[in-house]
Amino acid sequence: MTNSMKTIHINTASPYDVHIGSGLLNSMGQLLPERILKAAAAGGKAVLITDTNVESLYGERVCTALAGLGFHVLKTVIPAGEEAKSGEQYLRLLSFMASERVSRSDVIFALGGGVVGDLSGFLAATYQRGIDFVQLPTTLLAAVDSSVGGKTAINLPEGKNLAGAFKQPACVIMDTDTLETLDASVFADGCAEVIKYGMIWDGELFEVLQNHVLTEPEQRKNTALLTDVISRCVDIKREIVIQDELDKGIRNILNFGHTVGHSIEKNSGFEISHGRAVAMGMAIITEAAEKAGICQAGIGEELRDLLTGYGLPVEAPFTVEDLLEGMLSDKKIEGQKINLIVPQQIGCCIIRRMSVSNAQRMLAGEA
Numbered sequence: 278m279t280n281s282m283k284t285i286h287i288n289t290a291s292p293y294d295v296h297i298g299s300g301l302l303n304s305m306g307q308l309l310p311e312r313i314l315k316a317a318a319a320g321g322k323a324v325l326i327t328d329t330n331v332e333s334l335y336g337e338r339v340c341t342a343l344a345g346l347g348f349h350v351l352k353t354v355i356p357a358g359e360e361a362k363s364g365e366q367y368l369r370l371l372s373f374m375a376s377e378r379v380s381r382s383d384v385i386f387a388l389g390g391g392v393v394g395d396l397s398g399f400l401a402a403t404y405q406r407g408i409d410f411v412q413l414p415t416t417l418l419a420a421v422d423s424s425v426g427g428k429t430a431i432n433l434p435e436g437k438n439l440a441g442a443f444k445q446p447a448c449v450i451m452d453t454d455t456l457e458t459l460d461a462s463v464f465a466d467g468c469a470e471v472i473k474y475g476m477i478w479d480g481e482l483f484e485v486l487q488n489h490v491l492t493e494p495e496q497r498k499n500t501a502l503l504t505d506v507i508s509r510c511v512d513i514k515r516e517i518v519i520q521d522e523l524d525k526g527i528r529n530i531l532n533f534g535h536t537v538g539h540s541i542e543k544n545s546g547f548e549i550s551h552g553r554a555v556a557m558g559m560a561i562i563t564e565a566a567e568k569a570g571i572c573q574a575g576i577g578e579e580l581r582d583l584l585t586g587y588g589l590p591v592e593a594p595f596t597v598e599d600l601l602e603g604m605l606s607d608k609k610i611e612g613q614k615i616n617l618i619v620p621q622q623i624g625c626c627i628i629r630r631m632s633v634s635n636a637q638r639m640l641a642g643e644a
Contacts (some may be wrong), residue, residue, distance in 0.1 A: 281501055283508040287425065287515050289522050291445040295425055295515075297507050299500050301452040302335060302413070305342050310448050313384055313409060314346065322383040323348035324374060326397045328357040331389045331415050334458055339388055339413065348384075351377050355393065359547045362392045362432050364440070370400055384409045384447070390416035390463075391423035391551065395438070398429030402444035409447045415455040417467025418552055421474070421510035424449050426518045426531075436606035437539045443523060453503050461588075465492050466552025468587045469534075473559060474510045476580065477530050478517075480624030482509055483583070492587050530626050533618040534559030537593075537640075540603025544595050556584050560591035561600075565639045566619040571629070573622045580623075597641045605633065 282298030296308050323343045327336055332354045340350045353373055355361040387397035394412050401410035412424040430441025468491055475483030489496055521528035538558030541549055563580050566572040581591045613633050620626045
């Protein structure tokens with residue numbers, strides 16, 4: 278286990294630790310909480326859920342590690358990609374677990390990116406009214422965002438994450454070595470979420486990202502830098518989540534760029550990835566907020582420069598009407614009101630509640 282590992286304690290209603298560092302998949306026995314180790318010692322079942330991309334890279338290693346702890350390992354593999362976060366896969370996995378007689382004392386392990394984590398978490402929240410699960414994120418996006426905070430969900434044809442539940446993991450183990458095998462475009466997707474944290478909460482982090490472009494080959498190999506950046510993002514999310522675990526107030530600011538971003542994903546038939554859609558969403562909202570006089574002049578250009586420097590897009594191939602139509606299926610819509618997260622300056626965003634018609638005017642640059 279690396280000496281540079283960082284541990285962040287998330288003090289939610291069901292507290293847990295997030296461990297971040299190099300080589301951690303080989304050290305799970307030292308990192309898992311006591312109740313998970315007891316389940317292993319009792320010969321409990323470990324349901325390992327992963328996808329077709331990750332299974333070939335880390336599936337055997339994690340199966341061996343779990344078996345070494347005493348677990349009876351049940352591995353199941355889903356197709357890679359957003360399409361797998363579906364009702365069809367959810368029901369298939371429920372049936373798989375029931376047929377294997379998985380009990381409430383057993384444990385789900387989610388090995389992969391955000392799709393695997395979200396789907397596994399929703400299974401853990403609902404199978405037999407709730408069993409433990411452990412997040413083993415293997416993408417930057419999952420490491421800094423979806424693996425922490427307890428939001429789990431699947432998509433419906435009508436929109437993203439419309440069926441879900443709050444379910445905190447028992448533990449998160451983020452082995453930064455897994456980031457080395459990521460395709461450059463997938464790594465850049467995660468950088469969009471990292472940039473988001475700089476915009477909503479931490480101007481110093483934004484400056485670090487300007488000075489150390491994480492997508493450059495030498496920076497991707499800088500384990501200490503990546504560990505520090507991921508840890509800072511997780512710590513920001515911790516600060517927000519413990520104030521608003523069930524997403525009824527300040528936690529909404531984590532959705533900066535996401536309301537528009539989810540619409541972009543839906544309009545593209547999910548051909549545009551989540552990270553790229555969020556990058557576009559952040560750029561669009563910031564530009565609109567600047568035109569409306571809500572945020573400091575020049576922020577839009579600074580954000581766009583940073584996003585493009587990371588190889589991320591800043592313009593959506595859809596009309597304002599297309600974007601608004603997609604936004605109307607967002608779960609944050611209440612009646613004819615919507616919460617848009619808009620920046621005031623780098624490191625500070627506010628929740629702006631407005632009518633759908635005003636949101637349309639703002640996005641069109643008419644507000």
